[in-house]
Amino acid sequence: MAKVQFTETVLRDANQSLIATRMPMSVMKPILSTMDKAGYYSVECWGGATFDSCLRYLSEDPWERLRTIRKEMPNTKLQMLLRGQNLLGYKHYPDDVVIKFVERSIANGIDIIRIFDALNDMRNIKLAVETTVKNGAIASGAISYTTSPVHTLEKYVELCKEMTAMGCQTICIKDMAGVITPQETYDLVRAIKNALPSVPLILHTHCTTGMAFMSVVKAVEAGCDVIDSASSCLSGGTSQPATETLYDAFTQMGYDVPMDRKVLKQVNDHFKAYRDQCLKDGLLKPKAMATDTDALTYKVPGGMLSNLMAQLETMNALDRMDEALEETPKVRKDLGYPPLVTPMSQMVGVQAVNNVLAGERYKNVSKEVKAYMRGEYGRTPGPVDEALRKQILGDEESLTCRYADTLEPLFEKTKAELGDMARSDEDVLSYIAFPQVAEKFFEDRKAREEKMVKFTIEQM
Numbered sequence: 001m002a003k004v005q006f007t008e009t010v011l012r013d014a015n016q017s018l019i020a021t022r023m024p025m026s027v028m029k030p031i032l033s034t035m036d037k038a039g040y041y042s043v044e045c046w047g048g049a050t051f052d053s054c055l056r057y058l059s060e061d062p063w064e065r066l067r068t069i070r071k072e073m074p075n076t077k078l079q080m081l082l083r084g085q086n087l088l089g090y091k092h093y094p095d096d097v098v099i100k101f102v103e104r105s106i107a108n109g110i111d112i113i114r115i116f117d118a119l120n121d122m123r124n125i126k127l128a129v130e131t132t133v134k135n136g137a138i139a140s141g142a143i144s145y146t147t148s149p150v151h152t153l154e155k156y157v158e159l160c161k162e163m164t165a166m167g168c169q170t171i172c173i174k175d176m177a178g179v180i181t182p183q184e185t186y187d188l189v190r191a192i193k194n195a196l197p198s199v200p201l202i203l204h205t206h207c208t209t210g211m212a213f214m215s216v217v218k219a220v221e222a223g224c225d226v227i228d229s230a231s232s233c234l235s236g237g238t239s240q241p242a243t244e245t246l247y248d249a250f251t252q253m254g255y256d257v258p259m260d261r262k263v264l265k266q267v268n269d270h271f272k273a274y275r276d277q278c279l280k281d282g283l284l285k286p287k288a289m290a291t292d293t294d295a296l297t298y299k300v301p302g303g304m305l306s307n308l309m310a311q312l313e314t315m316n317a318l319d320r321m322d323e324a325l326e327e328t329p330k331v332r333k334d335l336g337y338p339p340l341v342t343p344m345s346q347m348v349g350v351q352a353v354n355n356v357l358a359g360e361r362y363k364n365v366s367k368e369v370k371a372y373m374r375g376e377y378g379r380t381p382g383p384v385d386e387a388l389r390k391q392i393l394g395d396e397e398s399l400t401c402r403y404a405d406t407l408e409p410l411f412e413k414t415k416a417e418l419g420d421m422a423r424s425d426e427d428v429l430s431y432i433a434f435p436q437v438a439e440k441f442f443e444d445r446k447a448r449e450e451k452m453v454k455f456t457i458e459q460m
């Protein structure tokens, strides 16, 4: 009997996609020991925006959160999402920081690191992959999924082979924009499985356009091993397809789904009350849970559409939306077909709007597009428009090396600068990732502790 396994995303991606990553530890903690009995392939619980959100909005130490989850879930593989050389953000970090970050993540409890680069430039994930493997964790190499004339099945298979060659034990098709269709899923899974039959393959998608449940079924039929899903009350819409629904469907189809259905229900019951609270508070908007097919019509991800609209609205130019939508794929082509995911989706969207409103293409070029043209984000999937490159960079050459090769080591220097403010290497990493936010968090933490001491003394 063929087996299908699941990665539960309620603590990370569902949390991030539906409620801006605002779920605090106090909501998670009571259910963790139950979740530990569900039989998930893994629980995605860290990385992505959780780190920033902990420090910025929840006044939680993200490392402490990870250690708590580890303690409460000793039997489940804990998984995090890492943007290769960009770690949790959008800028490149020097190698010493990447090595330290991966080491400390694993030392604090992570078992699986899903590593990707928005441009699929494999040089940007190599160091993180190698460090993960060296520290005894599972490196899962993720391809950023998009469609374009240069993103062929052959190209994706080639990327997967490169990832396994550098040490990735599993491969993930990462459709962060929720645009993959059932047929595309089937063809891509078949192609990867034909080339790498023994490498476990994972599908990550979002329900945004309504394709996800169908894509998941086609993925499994084509031999996909693991599916990302979310506890049903925080599934659907911009989140993942529902765990219990998939359990029931695949069980009936004759697959071996090694999870405890009763536990899945308990987990869902727990989060329901919180979901209702989020709806009441306005943190969860009904729109985020609905199906939106505009992304299919316009071939741009849903999040990018709303950004385009917001941008035109602030410029009092909403009537130019059709032109901006027509310009978007042209800009993308000029830039060598980057996947339309952060930060490229913003870059392409802003440039398209600029081109339309200025009445002249590339009259104003953002500094992000300039940096992209210089090669600071990595190698572009297809060639960029050479005339445009010349127009933007003049005689300046584009980088041929990894951007990180141009960066000086940063960890020890930052540690020395921080002195007492950082109590651990983990603090130093928090600071390097989000300097102002971490500094404020360190101050608040200290104030909180002083208050606690004062309270305790008064109680005595």
Ligand code: CO
Pocket: 013, 175, 176, 204, 205, 206
């Ligand atoms: Co996602």
